[in-house]
Amino acid sequence: MKSMFIKSRHAKVGAAPGTLVHVGEQRTDMTTVRVMAYDAAEVKSSALLHITENIPLPPEKGVLWINVDGLHQIEVIKKLGHHFDVPALVLEDVLNTDHRPKLEIHDDFLFIVVKMLVREPVSSSFRTEQLSLILGDTFLLSFQELDGDVFDPVRTRINDSKGRIRASGPDYLAYALLDAVVDNYFMVLENISTELETLEESLLTDPSPSDLQRFYRLRREAILLRRVIWPVREALAGLMRDESARINPETRVFFRDIHDHAVQAMDIVESLRDLASSLLELHLSRNSQRMNETIKVLTLIATIFIPLTFIAGVYGMNFDVMPELHWTWGYPLILLFMLGVAVLMLFYFKRKKWL
Template identity: 45%
Template sequence: MNTIMKRRSIKAGLPPGSLIYTGEKKSETIQIKLFNYTVDRFEEKVIDLNDVSLLHTEKSNVHWINVEGIHDVNTIEKLGRCFGIHSLVLEDILNTGQRPKIENYEGYTYIVVRMLFYDNELGEFTTEQESFILGENYVISFSERKIETYNTVREGIRQGVGRIRKMGADYLIYNLLDAIVDNYFVVLEELSEKIEDTEDELVSNPSKSTLQVIHKLKRQMLYLHKSVWPLREVVNSLARSETPLVKDSVDIYIRDLYDHVIQVMDTTETLRDILSSMLDMYLSSVSNKMNEIMKVLTIISTVFIPLSFIVGLYGMNLTNMPEYNWPWMYPVVWIIMISIATLMLIFFKKKKWW
């Protein structure tokens, strides 16, 4: 958290629209890949960074410009000038701590969402910012690094599978957002399995490490909630937007995407409730475990009370105690103490106190 605030403090005092990259450098180089397609043909090529200003869009084609790596401010600025993107939008693209949102500008729409990745080795997920510019016949996507989430969209364009090459840029942005939301379900499935394993451990043998795992999962679910909750507003605004960039034929798909977002939110809320109940379960399990220990110690103490009385009575070494002179007094005392302890344990067992 301190690192995030430190990166954001770089922009303190600068005027609005100042282009400074505030995120982490997650790729060595920036790659700009162009997908140019129609119903009948398809072209895929990598754009040289020096030729960014030469990009143009043919009205009859749909163009997807996929930018992987946004740490080079000059390249992002060139791309912004090429497509007439406002400096405030470019500033938000470079500021990777943005909340998911959608903003309509003259001639294009700016969309920000959060991409989720789950690290199996660390047992936690990370988030990255994904920015989109939706134009009349083009989509520009800005990713912090090369990701595999869009592979299904890429293959759909290459193979001409489905409707993607038959429809416009609005259907392309739907496919990209749908790929991100589908990836949410993958992350939630991983988290759900982790929660189930922790719950089993909680029932069988809770420990301090279990409590640490629960708190870690609760923190992750909090970040996940902050990433998913605003996405509902983004998709809802896209579905209800009166911009001509989104045609009526695509509205039904965006409404379906909205339903998927609601499912993600419901699953997130369910997992958060389970984690809250797990914390109560941990406290209850620890308390029950302590009660069992105290019960055993109490039974032992209760058994030894009469035995301590007998030992203390005959440990006074008084000369006028006639039992001292009895030849069988020592084994008799042992028999009495063993009998008392045995009878008490039988009594406790019968009462199911032990």
């Protein structure tokens, strides 16, 4: 079973610091490198089919965005890192897809690690994917584990020159990507909230044995969301406090807005986790209550039949000389007597409010 929280890192055991080892899902397809260079006047997009092709140099003006999909081809990451003078320790963190979200401030760039939440199309669950950003003076490198992301609206804004993104630097591009990541958190949280509401309604109207498995899955997802969003909030707070020239004062205001959204998402996660725990306790309580009701009914039935069984046992003894043994109306009278005993016991139980 693949762990939801910890990825296998046996290949890194004993390796020297800075050794480039991919920690994550092993894949056989090619790593995709997409290049987008833009300024206020124009946009140029291309794909590097082979990393041996000429990698664009950071422009003197405008923004160079290089997005990498797939981290399993270490040579691609190594060449990009060498081209942009990224230290091996940073590249090691890029390849470690089980890394905790964080912010590192270097002399020539900022290194940001966050987690994307991507909804699975064939199930009601989601997967986590690490996103690493290296923010330079005129360039931004983004590294993702898999193809597909939440950045299509950002690419559309760049191509259509919507908003201020084309007139801003790479710091604003980093903001736009992080904003898309955090906004997607709310979509995942909304789906979980809707499923919890459905479970709550099912629990109160028509509970099912499969509800318990759904409760455990949603609670597990809530724990994972807390593990993802909490450090992202800390990293965004660090970007707000960063005094380096790579974050313009005008852009720092937008990072404050993302931080507020991350705090709000964290509050929702805590609420959903508490709700999942409460519903789980309610589910177990309802099951226990139903079992107690069943045991209560069975106990009352057994209690009623105890004196009836005694009477039937007495008159079932094989003695020749017994009172009422040879009465013509003995059998129906005994049945009526047993019925009367049962009715009196039911009346007594009702009066005691045991029924």
